[in-house]
Amino acid sequence: MANDIDNRLIVRVDNRLIHGQTAVMWKEALNFSQIVVPDDEVMHNSMIRKLMEMSITSSNATSYFSFIDQAPGLIRKMTAEPKSILIGSKRKPIFVVCRNPFVVRTLIEGGIKFDKVSIWNMFANEGKKKVIGTVYMDENDRNDVEFLKQSGVKVVVQETPFSKEFEL
Numbered sequence: 001m002a003n004d005i006d007n008r009l010i011v012r013v014d015n016r017l018i019h020g021q022t023a024v025m026w027k028e029a030l031n032f033s034q035i036v037v038p039d040d041e042v043m044h045n046s047m048i049r050k051l052m053e054m055s056i057t058s059s060n061a062t063s064y065f066s067f068i069d070q071a072p073g074l075i076r077k078m079t080a081e082p083k084s085i086l087i088g089s090k091r092k093p094i095f096v097v098c099r100n101p102f103v104v105r106t107l108i109e110g111g112i113k114f115d116k117v118s119i120w121n122m123f124a125n126e127g128k129k130k131v132i133g134t135v136y137m138d139e140n141d142r143n144d145v146e147f148l149k150q151s152g153v154k155v156v157v158q159e160t161p162f163s164k165e166f167e168l
Contacts (some may be wrong), residue, residue: 007080008093009114011104014121017042017097018052021160023059029161032093034078036064038071038107039099061095068103071096072110099138101144108151116166117148118158132157132166 010030015024015036026032035056042049042065049065057062066074078094098104104117121134128136135157137145145168148155156165 004046007115008091009075009096009112010093011047011096011098011107011114011117013098013101013104013117013119014125015099016121017099018055018063020055022095022097023061026095026161027059027061030093032061032095034064034092034094036066036071036075036078036096038066038068038074038096038103040067041099043067046109068106069110071103072107072112075107075112087118101148104153105144105147108148108153114153116117116154116156118156119145119168120157120159131168133159 010032012022012026016022018035022035031057037052040091042052052065053063064078075094075096096107098107100115100122101119107114119135122128122131122136122141123134123137124130124136127138128141129138130136145155149168155168157168158165
């Protein structure tokens with residue numbers, strides 16, 4: 001499966017990473033059992049990590065935090081074909097939450113393949129322009145999104161799992 005798109009990967013960009021909406025609404029809608037958060041800042045801040053772990057645990061999911069450059073290896077291990085035929089068809093989706101499109105690009109450059117990324121909550125900062133809703137991008141963000149699209153990934157803006165998708 002290493003060269004094929006892994007339909008079990010649900011990839012999202014949200015500057016907040018883990019919060020109540022992720023831990024409850026997205027989990028209930030998509031039935032994932034594992035959440036991966038590739039983020040250097042979180043890896044360097046144990047208090048933030050513990051708070052996120054509490055939210056994830058409360059939703060009966062398992063959390064995996066990693067540095068951005070180590071995330072592709074972690075995801076490859078998590079999506080590897082099981083050695084037991086009893087596990088194969090029962091594997092649940094894996095939710096990957098990234099702070100920005102650059103992190104998603106890093107996953108693709110690391111060999112991780114998926115078909116779609118949803119974006120919401122990329123907050124307004126200096127040099128960023130509004131795209132739609134709470135999505136603001138600068139030139140680097142737009143270049144990373146273009147890279148994702150050129151890599152065959154559908155890029156959508158979506159507030160909740162029940163909201164309409166707007167393709168970028």
